[in-house]
Amino acid sequence: xxxxVTGAAGFIGANLVKALxxxxxxxxxxxxxxxxxxxxxxLIDCEIGxxxxxxxxxxxxxDGAYDGEVSAxxxxxxxxxxxxxxxxxxxxxxxxxxxxxxxxxxxxxxxxLFASSAAVYGGGQVFREERExxxxxxxxxxxxxxxxxxxxxxxxxxxxxxxxxxxxxxVYGPREQHKGRMASVAFHNFNQYRETxxxxxxxGYDGWPDGGQSRxxxxxxxxxKVNLYFLDHPEKSxxxxxGSGRAQPFNDVAVATVNACRRFExxxxxTLAELVEQxxxxxxxxxxxxxxxxxxxxxxxxxxxxxxxxxxxxxxVEQGVDxxxxxxxxx
Numbered sequence: 001x002x003x004x005v006t007g008a009a010g011f012i013g014a015n016l017v018k019a020l021x022x023x024x025x026x027x028x029x030x031x032x033x034x035x036x037x038x039x040x041x042x043l044i045d046c047e048i049g050x051x052x053x054x055x056x057x058x059x060x061x062x063d064g065a066y067d068g069e070v071s072a073x074x075x076x077x078x079x080x081x082x083x084x085x086x087x088x089x090x091x092x093x094x095x096x097x098x099x100x101x102x103x104x105x106x107x108x109x110x111x112x113l114f115a116s117s118a119a120v121y122g123g124g125q126v127f128r129e130e131r132e133x134x135x136x137x138x139x140x141x142x143x144x145x146x147x148x149x150x151x152x153x154x155x156x157x158x159x160x161x162x163x164x165x166x167x168x169x170x171v172y173g174p175r176e177q178h179k180g181r182m183a184s185v186a187f188h189n190f191n192q193y194r195e196t197x198x199x200x201x202x203x204g205y206d207g208w209p210d211g212g213q214s215r216x217x218x219x220x221x222x223x224x225k226v227n228l229y230f231l232d233h234p235e236k237s238x239x240x241x242x243g244s245g246r247a248q249p250f251n252d253v254a255v256a257t258v259n260a261c262r263r264f265e266x267x268x269x270x271t272l273a274e275l276v277e278q279x280x281x282x283x284x285x286x287x288x289x290x291x292x293x294x295x296x297x298x299x300x301x302x303x304x305x306x307x308x309x310x311x312x313x314x315x316x317v318e319q320g321v322d323x324x325x326x327x328x329x330x331x
Contacts, residue, residue: 001068001069001070001071002027002028002029002070003020003027003028003072004028004031004057004070004072005017005020005028005030005031005076006032006057006101007032007076007077007078007115008030008032008043008076009032009042010032010042010076010178011173011179012076012115012168012220012223013030014042014043014046015173015221015223016224017043017048018045019227029048029052030050030052031051031053031054031057031077032051032054033055041177054077058097061100062100067108072111072231073101073111074114074231075098075114075115076114076115078093078097078143090139090140090142091139094140094144095143095146098114101114102114102150102151102163105161111163111230112161112162112163113163114165114166115165115168116147116168117140117168118167118168118169118216118243118295118298119141119295120145121134121135121298122134122295123294125297126301127243127298128301128303129167129301137295147165148239151239155237155238162234162237164230164237164239165238165239166223166240166241166242167240167241167242168223169215169217169243170215170216170217171220172184172187172218172219172220172320172324173223173320174220174324174328176220185253186217186256186257189258190257190261193258193261193280197280198280199254199257199275200282201250201251201254201282201284202250202283202285202286203283203284205286205291208297210283211249211251212251213296213297214249214250214297214299215297215298216244216245216246216247216298216299217248217253218300218315219320219324221320221323222314222320223242226240226242226305226310229310230308233308233309236308238308241301242305243298243302243314244300244302244314244316245299245300246314246316247297251281252317252318253321254281255275256318256321257321258270258275259322260325261325264325
């Protein structure tokens with residue numbers, strides 16, 4: 001039987017395919033939309049059994065073509081552009097798509113692991129998997145929030161098989177180059193430094209100092225490990241935060257990125273103050289378009305994840321970005 005990975009040519013999806021390959025699993029049905037064809041590069045070093053376009057996959061699913069043929073679905077396919085305000089598209093692509101796969105997996109009694117998002121918390125300061133702390137600021141966050149609400153209803157009624165959702169925080173790492181402006185801060189910092197010798201961050205806003213806005217940055221390496229942990233434990237269902245549990249400022253990402261590049265150049269590391277003094281790190285005015293729609297602080301409460309038995313430590317920004325830059329430079 002096959003494992004289906006949706007969004008397989010995307011950032012997290014491709015990393016999951018590669019990790020499954022490392023386990024010797026190649027009977028993978030890769031589902032994606034390659035309208036943006038350059039995403040194929042993420043799968044060049046991966047082994048899959050078949051590729052199916054997302055729209056064809058949904059039609060085949062409805063026709064019963066995969067009945068009895070699939071052992072699990074890892075659903076990473078979604079529009080993750082928080083600046084896309086086309087609500088109709090967002091709800092079709094993120095909510096209805098997920099609902100169709102959930103219904104299939106429940107009818108087939110097979111595991112369904114899916115990507116939720118920390119965007120469901122909006123501008124709140126508490127990031128715990130409870131309804132009172134949720135209030136998305138954009139239609140992307142709402143599309144994820146609404147599906148999580150459906151899962152809660154289904155869980156109360158009783159599930160026939162595992163359903164696990166992961167509220168991803170700020171994920172960074174290899175295979176995100178196709179994401180453009182939605183790629184991680186580490187990716188943009190790396191390219192800025194390599195092209196101009198400088199890195200730019202947003203200046204102060206919302207009571208935070210220059211570059212001081214803080215997020216829970218989590219390496220895609222850790223994201224994959226958590227996904228596979230739950231795949232190995234089909235008795236565990238629920239909605240879980242997937243972050244490091246540690247908020248770090250954007251300044252930390254910039255410092256880690258620049259110093260990883262400097263190590264490659266045979267140069268000594270610099271402190272934040274030295275980077276600013278030497279003009280290597282610059283701050284730009286916070287954009288008006290993001291005011292009132294921006295999470296200045298996120299930090300996953302991972303207590304529920306730990307209670308589910310996941311005990312591995314998460315990489316810090318310094319550790320994860322250093323490894324990521326090594327990967328970027330190797331290419």
